[in-house]
Amino acid sequence: MRTGDVLPPLTLAITRTLIVAGAIASRDYQDVHHDPELARRKGSPDIFMNILTTNGLVGRYLTDHFGPTAVLRKLSIRLGAPNYPGDTMVLTGTIEQLDGDTATVRVIGTNGIGAHVTGTAVLTLGGER
Template sequence: MRRGDRLPPLEIEITRTLIVAGAIASRDYQDVHHDAELARAKGSPDIFMNILTTNGLVGRYVTDHFGPAAVLRKVAIRLGAPNYPGDTMVLTGTVEEVDGDTATVKIVGANGVGKHVTGTVTVTVPSTVPAGAHVSSSADAGAHVSAPASSSAGTPTSAPTPATSLPAGGAS
């Protein structure tokens, strides 16, 4: 993790399902996030993504890159152009500062209208690997740490492979 490192882009298809599911999951029942007719009555061309869904996608982008040991310390984002159904948002990131195990990553998410989200994420990635853990890396992603196999439910036995796109349904 060095200043100037670029994270690989992540393309996310913006679907009605992703927008509505994100709004429901974050208990944001504003009609502009699920009712196209009411959104149009309020001056929007369609429903649009809420900030909490965007925040979750930004967090996922950073942790997918840095691996399961990464801890988000601060997410500071600002919304710009809305994410409407049928568009694609491309997230990009650049490491701006590094202080020991902690980095500040500049994030931009752009769609067909313009910049949907801009901001920074502060993330800590432990430089030491727990005893028994396995470290792997790939050409287009950072190193990943997997915990040792465990018999307890819910304990990961391997690191996830970073995604480069979300399927049309919005689920990963």
């Protein structure tokens, strides 16, 4: 593993169930995450994924790649294009820095309309990779 290495992509189907379940699991009961009609009344074409679900999916992507001994120490993300039902999000990552057992990774998640999430993660790596 070296600085500049690219992580394999993770492709995720953005289903209505994923969006609603993520909102419920994170106790985000805003109607734009579960009620299509109310979301439309507020100017959105449909319900959309909340930031906490995105946060969890980015964390999953990283720990799936680096393994069960990796610890996510810091995650800083910014949302862009919404994740709507029926779309697909592809997460990709690039190792920006390695310092001993610490890795800094740049993460991008794109969907059919653009960059849904961009951010940086710092992980402590353990064990063999």
